[in-house]
Amino acid sequence: MSELIRKQAQLLPPVNEAEDLEEFIRFEDEPRSGRLSFAEILKIAWRSIRANMLRSILTALGVIIGVAAVVALVSVGNGVRQNVTNRFSSFGTNLLTISSGQGGGGGPPGLVRGGGAQTVTLADAEGIAALADKRISGIAPALQSNSQQIKAGSNNTTATLIGTWPDYETVQNAPLQAGSYFSSDDLDKRRRVAVIGTDVLTELFPDTTASALIGQSIKIANISYDVVGVLKEQATAGFSNPNSNIIIPINTYLQRIERSEYQGEPTVRSIAVHVTDARDVTAVETDLTTLMANLHEKTNSADYDFNVRNQAAQLESVTAVFSTLTLFLGAIAGISLLVGGIGIMNIMLVSVTERTREIGVRKALGAKPRDILSQFLLEAILLSCVGGLIGISIGVIIAYFSTKALSVPLVVSLPSIVLAFAFSAAVGIFFGFYPAQRAAKLDPVDSLRYE
Amino acid sequence: MTSPVLSLKNIKKVYVMGESEFWALKGVSFDLYEGEMVALMGPSGSGKSTMMNIIGILDNATEGDYILRGENVSDLDEFDRAEIRNAYIGFIFQSFHLLPRLNLLENVEVPLTYAGYAPRVRRDRALDMLEKVGLADKRRNLPSQISGGQKQRVAVARALAMNPALLLADEPTGNLDTQTGNEIMGLFHKLNDEGVTVLIVTHEAEIAEQTKRSIRLRDGLLETDQVHKQVRPQLQGAQRQEAGLAS
Ligand SMILES: Nc1ncnc2c1ncn2[C@@H]1O[C@H](COP(=O)(O)OP(=O)(O)OP(=O)(O)O)[C@@H](O)[C@H]1O
Ligand SMILES: [Mg+2]
Numbered sequence: 001m002s003e004l005i006r007k008q009a010q011l012l013p014p015v016n017e018a019e020d021l022e023e024f025i026r027f028e029d030e031p032r033s034g035r036l037s038f039a040e041i042l043k044i045a046w047r048s049i050r051a052n053m054l055r056s057i058l059t060a061l062g063v064i065i066g067v068a069a070v071v072a073l074v075s076v077g078n079g080v081r082q083n084v085t086n087r088f089s090s091f092g093t094n095l096l097t098i099s100s101g102q103g104g105g106g107g108p109p110g111l112v113r114g115g116g117a118q119t120v121t122l123a124d125a126e127g128i129a130a131l132a133d134k135r136i137s138g139i140a141p142a143l144q145s146n147s148q149q150i151k152a153g154s155n156n157t158t159a160t161l162i163g164t165w166p167d168y169e170t171v172q173n174a175p176l177q178a179g180s181y182f183s184s185d186d187l188d189k190r191r192r193v194a195v196i197g198t199d200v201l202t203e204l205f206p207d208t209t210a211s212a213l214i215g216q217s218i219k220i221a222n223i224s225y226d227v228v229g230v231l232k233e234q235a236t237a238g239f240s241n242p243n244s245n246i247i248i249p250i251n252t253y254l255q256r257i258e259r260s261e262y263q264g265e266p267t268v269r270s271i272a273v274h275v276t277d278a279r280d281v282t283a284v285e286t287d288l289t290t291l292m293a294n295l296h297e298k299t300n301s302a303d304y305d306f307n308v309r310n311q312a313a314q315l316e317s318v319t320a321v322f323s324t325l326t327l328f329l330g331a332i333a334g335i336s337l338l339v340g341g342i343g344i345m346n347i348m349l350v351s352v353t354e355r356t357r358e359i360g361v362r363k364a365l366g367a368k369p370r371d372i373l374s375q376f377l378l379e380a381i382l383l384s385c386v387g388g389l390i391g392i393s394i395g396v397i398i399a400y401f402s403t404k405a406l407s408v409p410l411v412v413s414l415p416s417i418v419l420a421f422a423f424s425a426a427v428g429i430f431f432g433f434y435p436a437q438r439a440a441k442l443d444p445v446d447s448l449r450y451e
Numbered sequence: 452m453t454s455p456v457l458s459l460k461n462i463k464k465v466y467v468m469g470e471s472e473f474w475a476l477k478g479v480s481f482d483l484y485e486g487e488m489v490a491l492m493g494p495s496g497s498g499k500s501t502m503m504n505i506i507g508i509l510d511n512a513t514e515g516d517y518i519l520r521g522e523n524v525s526d527l528d529e530f531d532r533a534e535i536r537n538a539y540i541g542f543i544f545q546s547f548h549l550l551p552r553l554n555l556l557e558n559v560e561v562p563l564t565y566a567g568y569a570p571r572v573r574r575d576r577a578l579d580m581l582e583k584v585g586l587a588d589k590r591r592n593l594p595s596q597i598s599g600g601q602k603q604r605v606a607v608a609r610a611l612a613m614n615p616a617l618l619l620a621d622e623p624t625g626n627l628d629t630q631t632g633n634e635i636m637g638l639f640h641k642l643n644d645e646g647v648t649v650l651i652v653t654h655e656a657e658i659a660e661q662t663k664r665s666i667r668l669r670d671g672l673l674e675t676d677q678v679h680k681q682v683r684p685q686l687q688g689a690q691r692q693e694a695g696l697a698s
Contacts, residue, residue, distance in 0.1 A: 033567030040564050051552055361548045364509055366537020366565040368530050445510045
């Protein structure tokens with residue numbers, strides 16, 4: 001053996017032979033699990049995400065947008081539905097509504113517009129009132145105007161006029177904070193008196209309190225009315241704002257605002273009937289139908305020109321519409337999540353190709369196929385899960401602001417978040433698996449030779 | 452007489468490229484014994500790297516048997532092959548093949564990671580190995596921040612991390628000047644003295660002269676297999692065996 005080589009070897013840092021051996025034994029005795037730890041796989045995956053930060057962010061963006069859309073849309077949809085449900089339940093499930101038209105058809109009261117001829121009249125309401133028994137606690141026929149110009153002094157606002165009976169308070173659950181509803185005397189004498197909503201109050205009399213307002217006058221269509229009551233603030237609904245309503249006696253409405261007739265009787269938009277005990281609703285519904293048929297002289301149910309509907313049925317149909325809508329929007333958002341997944345797959349395939357040589361080196365140093373598989377699979381899952389978490393946060397923020405703008409309650413449904421997260425993780429697994437498997441199956445020699 | 456560490460019997464390797472096929476190895480046989488230091492020589496394209504890849508079980512022979520530690524390698528699945536590569540064989544590549552994004556310490560740690568050692572143990576061991584090749588002070592450098600000779604030394608440190616019984620080096624000095632080449636060779640001698648079996652591919656005669664035995668390939672066939680001075684008794688026996696197979 002050449003002396004030179006020996007000398008060269010001595011140039012290397014001197015090693016104490018005994019200590020070296022001791023160390024060697026110590027190392028050999030250390031426990032080894034024989035497998036790559038999860039923490040280690042996570043570290044490898046995270047490093048490669050970090051090494052291509054911009055690319056990783058852009059890849060995750062697909063999932064971020066998808067998850068944010070799902071969470072936001074489902075939350076807003078649920079908020080709107082909740083709002084509608086709240087409104088319905090504030091009327092109570094004891095309410096029956098009679099309106100013109102044939103057959104079923106749902107929709108909240110605000111949306112019910114007689115598509116055909118108005119056939120329900122004030123005379124029907126009077127007929128029901130005449131025959132009403134103890135089961136019925138209130139009857140309120142109603143007419144409703146389009147938005148009207150209202151004046152008080154130099155102040156202006158617009159409001160919806162509702163002509164009805166004093167029972168409106170109980171029937172529509174619209175209590176007062178000051179004053180009182182008009183009396184039946186006011187109704188009979190067609191007095192010009194009004195119960196106003198809180199928005200009308202603040203718009204027309206910004207500096208006046210509700211109680212001080214009683215007795216003041218406002219002008220509707222250039223005719224003055226005395227304010228007799230102020231409604232309590234009510235939750236606004238998606239469709240209409242009950243706080244900008246003005247309620248006046250229906251006879252006054254028919255004389256001063258508008259009037260149309262059916263067989264010589266003034267028509268009404270609807271007649272709301274409040275049933276005392278919820279258990280009687282079905283029975284009263286049947287009785288009212290019979291009564292209306294008699295009043296309208298119809299014997300065959302196919303000829304009925306009116307509907308008697310209960311709130312529960314209407315609520316059901318409305319929530320069904322919203323659920324379908326929410327589901328539909330959620331599905332569209334889900335598709336964008338799928339597209340995000342395809343983006344992940346695409347980048348993972350590129351990444352596997354780019355790192356062919358690294359894979360070869362790792363295999364040559366003892367990486368098992370499952371180690372390589374988990375490394376790449378975890379990278380994809382990490383991308384999609386981190387994307388999912390960011391997406392959920394953004395989705396909740398969007399939901400927060402849009403429900404605020406729509407003034408509906410923020411209903412962040414936990415299931416939708418869990419589902420969105422699980423879905424994004426599943427997207428990572430599903431779209432990450434193929435590239436990872438491809439990496440795991442690479443031949444070590446071929447990958448080492450890869451340029 | 453000890454049984455050979457590894458035994459190659461009539462190894463053939465064919466590369467198929469579309470229609471044509473090329474026999475890179477046409478039937479090579481030899482044994483390696485524990486504690487040997489052998490040079491694998493031959494002109495370019497004679498099949499040295501192909502042979503090394505088969506011995507390092509990175510690649511499979513098309514025909515023939517490769518018995519490693521008494522086991523026929525072709526019977527092993529990819530899982531077991533990975534374990535043998537990890538714990539039993541140290542492979543040094545001609546082009547280093549360090550992982551570019553990991554620093555030197557982390558590069559040396561890679562095989563220890565796959566063996567499942569705890570982080571502290573790994574770190575200590577990798578640092579020991581870097582110390583052994585004189586690069587402990589550069590442990591935080593990336594491979595792109597060191598010279599070619601230093602890269603080769605890191606590759607050696609990495610190959611030694613798992614304390615392998617068999618060290619395979621494909622032209623370890625090919626990219627290095629004589630001085631650094633000799634440093635690397637000095638390291639191999641030290642390991643060989645510790646009992647590690649070393650197989651070095653080289654085309655440099657001076658390198659081959661420093662070994663105890665050299666095997667020469669030509670056109671995929673074993674041309675010569677000669678033992679230099681300082682031959683151990685059992686090697687002579689092995690030598691006779693191989694001569695019989697090769698001729
Ligand atoms: N993947 C491959 N596909 C086709 N032919 C190959 C492949 N790998 C090697 N060869 C061929 O096999 C023969 C032997 O190659 P090998 O790399 O083993 O040679 P070598 O002895 O290492 O040469 P060198 O000293 O130049 O490194 C060469 O003729 C080469 O062209
Ligand atoms: Mg070669």
